[in-house]
Amino acid sequence: MKSIRLLSLLPLVSLPLVARAQAPISLDEFMNATEIRDARIAPDGSAAVIATGVPDWQHNRFREDLWLWSKATGKLTSLTHSGHDSSPLWSPDGRYVAFLSDRPIVAAESDDAAGKDDEPSRVWILPLNGGEAFPLYTGKLDAHALAWSADGASVLFSATEPLSKDQEDANKAEWKDVIRWREQERGDLLLSIAVDAARERSQLAPEAHAKDDADKPALPPDARTIAHSTLEIDEIAPSPKGDVIAVESGPISHREENPADYEIYLVPAQGGELRQLTHNQGIEGSLKWNHAGSRLFFTVRAGGGSIEGPYQDVQGRIYSIDTASGKTTRLGSDFQGSWDDFTLTSHDAVLATGLTGMDQKIYRIDGDKFTPVFNDVGNNAHLEAARNSDAVLFTHSTINDPTQVFVASQPGELNSAKAVTAFNPVFHERAQVSWEPYRWKSPDGTSVEGVLIYPPGKKGAKHLPMLTLIHGGPEDADGDRFGADWYDWATYAAANGWLVFRPNYRGSTGYGDAFMLAIQPHLVSSPGRDILSGVDALVKDGIADPDRLTIGGYSYGGYMTNWLITQTTRFKAAVTGAGAVEHAANWGNDDLTYDDAWYLSGTPWEKPELYQSEAALFQMNKVTTPTHIVGGNADVRVSYFEQVVLERALQRLNVPHTLLLFPGENHPLDKNPWHGYIKVRDELQWLKKYGGQ
Incomplete structure (x- = not known):
């Protein structure tokens, strides 16, 4: 595919602008x-x-x-x-x-x-x-997080506490290549290295240092140990006053088995014991200090538990904590959507991006209240205010406008900010899709919303072939934002003639906590009814052709696809990726295992009836839909054995199917771009072959 490499190097000058604007985007592009x-x-x-x-x-x-x-x-x-x-x-x-x-x-x-x-x-x-x-150093220390010291003289970073040379040799002699599950896991060190010293050392003899130190796990000679942690240190935030450092912990196993592994700690900047500041069931992150260094602000991401009580997956929230008293305050609590990024301006005003329905806008938060400060439709993210000026940076995109970085000179000028990047111009040079929100009622009367993306020039057309493309999470939502990759390929499917239906089923963010919590304990059957009723409504409205319906999704979208093809035979083709067909073994493998148990209201031995009734595997005898399956063979979230089990069942049932496994890929396909390319290429071919387009 030489054309792919050329795209990033050569301007597209071979076609007149008018002709180019009418051409559909290619898979290479x-x-x-x-x-x-x-x-x-x-x-x-x-x-x-x-x-x-x-x-x-x-x-x-x-x-x-x-x-x-x-x-x-x-x-x-x-x-x-x-x-x-x-x-x-x-x-x-x-x-x-x-x-x-x-x-x-x-x-x-x-x-x-x-x-x-x-x-x-x-x-x-x-x-x-x-x-x-x-x-900053030359040894084999894998940095987990980094931050500048308050005075800028040093860089702080965390890394797994290394073993001495003698310990390494003894381990190799005794255990060879054997993995001792949990036993060999070690906590982190919080380290500091002066930048001037590191620069001087690198200028003297970088090759010699690399030769001497590259194979040594020991600490760099000029590293100062600030703290030892039995957990991993995932985030570092020094106080502006330089007297104390806040850190966010995480599990050394990298498996979400206990929300208590995620807490905020404080340690004196000169070094000492970590003092636990929070004690809750939420997964904190995005630590930021006010300028006085008296309050620490943080988020609990959507689906990241709750600090108010027992673990539950609610929408994203923002908090501040008085580091002296430990008193925590929730910010913007009147907002019915999901908070995401936030920043503190040079005057300590709180700006945040919040998702409601189709759009993620920028708001100013004052106590419980919030006020929009950027009203453009679309998606805003990567929000950050300059520490010592009024300038604000953010990214913005829509379904048809690729993500760009914008900078405003002050918060009051966000609406007139100009883009400072111009990536992906080809998407404006090709025929663009059109879209609209679509709303319907689920069988129990609940209002549900989704996105309809039409092929170029087809908005308002009737009886279109339709792909129901289900988002992952489930704590996510599809809306007016740009996507162009192996996971978010809705606009490419639309460019190839499919009406793409993206339902924001129960469990999605941006529609209130009650809507998000309604997925428990019926992990697939409850949102499944939302999705199928949306398909029914589109057929009834004459928009979708009932004889050309297809379905697909990845991750939780794969869960739902696997479930829905056991509930109906209306779909002519299915494409599913990294989705489980049962929940017990997946609970044992999933790196978000605590989340799984919450969704099904208990462990497999506590709720065996739900683990079975909510699993596609035990209803596979109903499946007739030709199904294309993909997954990474190194996936720690949804083991590829789930895809192998699905393939085995379809083989036994003589249902047309195929299975692609991508070597070395974890849950996201982010190692080799060819894997994502082949995924989208073959999924579209499968839909065309069996979907009746």
């Missing part, structure tokens, strides 16, 4: 989209650093690059070139950008050699006044 993964504004608002991901088809991976936008020039320029750089953070004085990278210490001879599997994700520092990026 669609899957070659640049993703904005992070965006950070400089402390004084004069610049922004932007992290992107883009397929590297030649090397079977995704490139990760950093870009710099300057307010003075108005230009966006490439900041790093290794293709392995992410998670940028400005130093407090704006002189440096720290980032994570698995690039080798010594320059690799080829791009293929860079970022090998044995390279850890180290902290690197890039001076913006000239000079090459240098590593």
Whole structure:
């Protein structure tokens, strides 16, 4: 597919603009989209650093690059070139950008050699006044989180507590390559290294340091240990006063088995014992201090439990906590949607993105109240205010407008902010889909909403072939936002003639806590009724052709697809990915296992009847729908054995099917872009073959 590599290098000049605007987007173009993964504004608002991901088809991976936008020039320029750089953070004085990278210490001879599997994700520092990026340390420490010290002199990071050389040798002698489940897991160290010392060391002899230290697990010689943690440290937030550091913990197993593993701790900046600040059933994150250093603000993400009582998956919430008294206050509680990103302005005003229905807008929060400050329809994210100026950065997109970074000089000018990036112009140069919200009543009278995406020029047409494409989560929602990848390929399906129906069934965010909680304990049957009633309504309204109905989804969307083909034979074809067909073994494997038990109101031995009645496997004898199955063979969330079980059942039942397994892929298909490309290519072919288009 040489055309894919050329797309990122050459302007599209071969066709006249008018003809190009009428042409549908190709799969090569669609899957070659640049993703904005992070965006950070400089402390004084004069610049922004932007992290992107883009397929590297030649090397079977995704490139990760950093870009710099300057307010003075108005230009966006490439900041790093290794293709392995992410998670940028400005130093407090704006002189440096720290980032994570698995690039080798010594320059690799080829791009293929860079970022090998044995390279850890180290902290690197890039001076913006000239000079090459240098590593903060050279040893094999894999950084879990990083932050600048309040004075900018040091970088803090967390890493698994290393073993001594003697301990490593003893382990290898006794256990060889045996994995001791849980027993070999270790907690983290919170470390600090002075930037000037690291820069001086790198300038002296980087090759020699790499040779001496690269294979040693021991701590860097100039690293200062601030704290030991029995848990992983997933987030670090030094107080502006420089006297204390807040950290967010997480499980060392990387499995969500106990919400108590996720708590906020404080430790003196000079080092000491961690003091637990929170004690709840929520998964905190996005730690931010007010300027006085007296209050710590944080979120509990949608589906991340609750700090008010027993664990339950509610919408995203924002809190602040007085670090002296431990008193916690919920912010914006009058909002009936789901809070997502938030930031504190230079005057400590709270700005946040909130999802209601189709749109995620920007609001100012004052106590329980909220006021919209950016009214454009679409999706806003990556919200960040400059620490020492009034400037605000955010990203914005719609279904037809690719995500771009915007910068406003102050919060009052968000509505007139201009884009500082121009990624993915090809999507504006091709025939665009049209869309509208669609609302219906579920059998119990509950109002449900979804998105209808029409093929170009087909809005208002009747009896269209329809793909019901179900979002994952379930704590998510489809709306007016851009998507172009292996997971979010609705607009590509529409460009290929399908009316795409994206239902926001019970359990989705943006429609109130009660709507989100109504999925429990009927994990698939309750939202399943919402989805099928929506399909019925579209057929009754004459929009969808009852003889050309298809269905698909990935992750929880795969769960639902597997379930729904046992409940009806109306779908002519199904495409399902990374979805379970039963819940007991999946509870044991899933890295979000506590979440699974909450949905079904207990463990498999406590609620065996629900684990069976809500599982597709025990009703597979009803399936007649030709089904295409995909999954990653390294998936720790939904084991690929779930897909193997589904395939075995369909084989036994003589139902047309196929199974694709992607080697080395976890739950998201983010290792090799060809896997996602083949997934979308073959799913569309399957729908065309069996869906009656």
